[in-house]
Amino acid sequence: MKLTGSEILVECLKREGVDTVFGYPGGVVLGLYDYLYRQTHLRHVLCRHEQGAMHMAEGYARATGKVGTVLVTSGPGATNTVTGLTDALMDSVPLVVFTGQVPTQLLGNDAFQEADIIGITISCTKYNFLVKRVEDLARTIKEAYHLAASGRPGPVLIDLPKDVTFAQTEFSYPDSVYLRSYNPTIEGNKGQIKKAAKAVRQAKRPVLYTGGGVVASGASAELTRLAGLIRCPVTSTLMGLGGFSGSDPRFLGMLGMHGTYKANMAMYESDLVIAVGARFDDRVTGKVDDFVPNAKIIHIDIDPTSIRKNIRVDIPIVGDVAHVLRTLIEVLEANDEPIYVDAERAAWEARIAELDAEHPLGYTHSDEVIKPQSVVEKLYALTQGRAIVSTDVGQHQMWTAQYYHFESGRDWLTSGGLGTMGYGFPAALGAQAAHPDRLVITVSGDGSFQMNIQELATAVVNDLPVKVVILNNRYLGMVRQWQQLFYEERYSHSYLATTPDFVKVAEAYGALGLRATKPSEVEGVLLAAFRHKGPVVVDILTDPMENVYPMVPAGAANHQMVFCDPDQTPGAGLKQKDGQGAKTPPLPLTGGGARP
Amino acid sequence: MIHILSLKVENRAGALSRIAGLFSARGFNIDSLSVAPTADPSVSAMTIVTHGDDAIIEQITKQLNKLIDVIKVVDAQGRNYVHRETALIKIHTRPEDRAEALRVVDIFRANVVDSSPNSYTVEITGDSEKVDAIINLLRPLGIKDLVRTGKVAVTRELNKNP
Numbered sequence: 001m002k003l004t005g006s007e008i009l010v011e012c013l014k015r016e017g018v019d020t021v022f023g024y025p026g027g028v029v030l031g032l033y034d035y036l037y038r039q040t041h042l043r044h045v046l047c048r049h050e051q052g053a054m055h056m057a058e059g060y061a062r063a064t065g066k067v068g069t070v071l072v073t074s075g076p077g078a079t080n081t082v083t084g085l086t087d088a089l090m091d092s093v094p095l096v097v098f099t100g101q102v103p104t105q106l107l108g109n110d111a112f113q114e115a116d117i118i119g120i121t122i123s124c125t126k127y128n129f130l131v132k133r134v135e136d137l138a139r140t141i142k143e144a145y146h147l148a149a150s151g152r153p154g155p156v157l158i159d160l161p162k163d164v165t166f167a168q169t170e171f172s173y174p175d176s177v178y179l180r181s182y183n184p185t186i187e188g189n190k191g192q193i194k195k196a197a198k199a200v201r202q203a204k205r206p207v208l209y210t211g212g213g214v215v216a217s218g219a220s221a222e223l224t225r226l227a228g229l230i231r232c233p234v235t236s237t238l239m240g241l242g243g244f245s246g247s248d249p250r251f252l253g254m255l256g257m258h259g260t261y262k263a264n265m266a267m268y269e270s271d272l273v274i275a276v277g278a279r280f281d282d283r284v285t286g287k288v289d290d291f292v293p294n295a296k297i298i299h300i301d302i303d304p305t306s307i308r309k310n311i312r313v314d315i316p317i318v319g320d321v322a323h324v325l326r327t328l329i330e331v332l333e334a335n336d337e338p339i340y341v342d343a344e345r346a347a348w349e350a351r352i353a354e355l356d357a358e359h360p361l362g363y364t365h366s367d368e369v370i371k372p373q374s375v376v377e378k379l380y381a382l383t384q385g386r387a388i389v390s391t392d393v394g395q396h397q398m399w400t401a402q403y404y405h406f407e408s409g410r411d412w413l414t415s416g417g418l419g420t421m422g423y424g425f426p427a428a429l430g431a432q433a434a435h436p437d438r439l440v441i442t443v444s445g446d447g448s449f450q451m452n453i454q455e456l457a458t459a460v461v462n463d464l465p466v467k468v469v470i471l472n473n474r475y476l477g478m479v480r481q482w483q484q485l486f487y488e489e490r491y492s493h494s495y496l497a498t499t500p501d502f503v504k505v506a507e508a509y510g511a512l513g514l515r516a517t518k519p520s521e522v523e524g525v526l527l528a529a530f531r532h533k534g535p536v537v538v539d540i541l542t543d544p545m546e547n548v549y550p551m552v553p554a555g556a557a558n559h560q561m562v563f564c565d566p567d568q569t570p571g572a573g574l575k576q577k578d579g580q581g582a583k584t585p586p587l588p589l590t591g592g593g594a595r596p
Numbered sequence: 597m598i599h600i601l602s603l604k605v606e607n608r609a610g611a612l613s614r615i616a617g618l619f620s621a622r623g624f625n626i627d628s629l630s631v632a633p634t635a636d637p638s639v640s641a642m643t644i645v646t647h648g649d650d651a652i653i654e655q656i657t658k659q660l661n662k663l664i665d666v667i668k669v670v671d672a673q674g675r676n677y678v679h680r681e682t683a684l685i686k687i688h689t690r691p692e693d694r695a696e697a698l699r700v701v702d703i704f705r706a707n708v709v710d711s712s713p714n715s716y717t718v719e720i721t722g723d724s725e726k727v728d729a730i731i732n733l734l735r736p737l738g739i740k741d742l743v744r745t746g747k748v749a750v751t752r753e754l755n756k757n758p
Contacts, residue, residue: 122614123621127664130609147664181606181667305658308651 005165006035012141022053026073028100028162048454052426054084059427067094074100075113086124090417094153103163126154134167146177151184152303188319197331203272204344212239213277215409219322231345235263239416246405256284258398261359264558275299277321279306290557372471372542376403387439392424392448395477398548422451432464446472456509459535473544506537515539600672603642611665628746679749685718688738704730
């Protein structure tokens with residue numbers, strides 16, 4: 001039977017197990033949307049901005065492990081996907097994005113709403129396709145979903161000229177895909193794995209350093225087993241949080257620029273680093289020369305380009321993390337000799353306990369102003385780590401990473417590589433669409449939330465009861481922190497003032513708005529938000545001058561961490577202004593006009 | 597260190613642009629690039645001359661391999677390769693220079709592929725050094741125009757003695 005391009009698209013999505021599409025209609029996709037109207041299989045979530053649809057699909061993909069699907073129109077619809085594509089590429093999120101395109105006979109003519117989206121997105125997609133013949137459509141879609149989900153996952157874009165969506169052809173969906181030029185390595189090289197096992201047996205102070213690859217590969221069980229088998233502490237990147245239980249005593253917390261002291265020092269003092277699905281990002285390594293001066297490095301990653309890109313590696317293993325870890329465990333268990341010396345591990349664990357006692361994660365509590373960290377601690381206490389939590393980007397993101405202890409990587413949605421403000425709320429909506437019965441929370445800032453605030457309409461109309469908790473410090477907090485510490489307190493354009501009134505904004509969209517201005521009110525508003533059936537915006541006015549600590553200053557090595565503001569610890573490693581201590585300008589908690 | 601990378605890539609719209617884009621996005625250098633279909637019209641052969649230290653060449657090779665359109669990458673470094681370049685050189689020829697020009701062409705076994713009362717166009721094929729050498733000898737006559745293809749390279753088959 002002959003089908004139109006639009007019908008083929010829906011039929012293919014059905015075969016790929018897609019149930020939800022995030023999108024926005026427009027001129028050249030009207031035919032597609034007309035067919036969406038007439039079918040019952042696919043649920044379409046109408047966003048209010050195409051960037052919102054992209055992050056929704058990312059949140060959906062991350063929370064489910066499935067490929068997220070987006071459908072937008074040509075021109076501006078397509079260009080609005082670029083930030084989301086780049087975000088998904090950097091954080092290895094599998095997406096297939098369908099963009100409408102002007103009819104094939106108008107391609108290249110600067111037609112109305114034409115953009116060369118293939119050219120524009122070459123460097124921010126894993127791959128992209130322009131489908132010029134309806135006969136190629138089904139195979140292209142099959143290849144796109146295969147490419148997005150396999151190997152190192154990533155976003156794939158399919159550009160669909162209008163005439164292709166109307167043209168008809170016989171429909172047949174291929175059962176399998178063969179791409180002669182694409183063949184990701186899944187099983188690790190056995191010889192390398194044996195070398196790794198030998199290095200593990202020789203190590204006295206090993207650390208497992210794990211990243212988003214553990215979550216993407218579904219390797220949490222293998223990682224937990226390995227950590228127990230070799231009695232090894234575990235630290236994680238931002239993207240890897242939840243891949244190993246955040247409440248496990250072996251967990252050191254996050255490492256890197258805002259990691260814990262014990263995680264960074266354990267890496268610094270270790271003699272073996274086992275990197276699992278992580279890519280030695282600059283926010284993790286600090287100054288590369290002093291990163292892990294005494295350690296041998298085993299690096300397990302499915303992407304060969306991640307290996308030896310930033311850092312020398314002694315034992316590289318290319319392969320899927322879960323497969324490689326399983327083989328490594330087998331190799332270690334095949335030998336009856338003990339894997340480690342008890343006394344050595346006891347000494348290592350004692351040293352880590354010592355490091356923890358030296359500089360535990362912490363902040364100065366207050367009964368007067370709401371400390372943002374206390375809000376995250378309260379969220380964790382109230383949810384017991386069982387919520388899906390997304391964040392935007394900045395201080396609130398780091399505090400959430402530090403103080404919320406994740407049990408599953410699929411419960412943790414954040415923009416790590418690109419650092420996209422505006423990611424958190426739509427990502428939470430995507431996760432909520434996939435998991436209607438779970439509690440989904442966005443921790444955001446007053447800056448970030450405004451970058452996709454229009455999606456409140458999506459939340460209300462589609463009945464997606466996400467709870468947005470704004471840690472509102474009236475600033476671009478992380479920018480302000482850097483200006484305070486490194487730009488002599490010149491707060492250039494980081495003050496946002498107290499507008500808008502987020503409670504009124506929520507109400508205008510038909511959501512519930514709540515506010516807390518005192519520490520004693522926090523628990524009450526959070527509980528009220530959780531009890532409410534629909535979407536809620538909780539505006540929490542926090543201490544505007546609170547900084548994220550500990551911190552590795554830019555350019556410093558990870559063992560040179562700073563723990564509090566310079567005026568509190570003169571000579572703690574941060575440069576102060578000549579002849580005077582850093583001063584903290586007093587700011588009113590409410591009301592505008594008090595620009596520093 | 598100069599490296600010659602010999603690639604097989606899918607002969608598709610966009611493949612060249614993906615490869616060139618990779619070099620510019622990551623700050624790698626392209627000294628020359630040549631591309632044309634192989635005997636199998638669905639595959640193009642590409643020869644890229646680039647330079648960098650070992651770590652950079654390793655990244656370039658890995659990044660190229662990661663591109664979906666790239667079927668195979670071979671680094672000629674340390675292998676036995678034949679490489680050739682072609683140049684078309686248009687030179688000024690005053691009547692008294694024409695004999696000298698033809699002598700140079702003859703010495704290099706080059707060809708004159710076009711001539712006018714005031715010019716010759718010389719075609720030369722050889723390794724880069726040979727092309728450089730003839731250019732140097734023709735330069736005093738006055739070069740009007742010069743186009744070079746960039747290197748193409750292929751592995752040598754081992755000579756097996758019976």
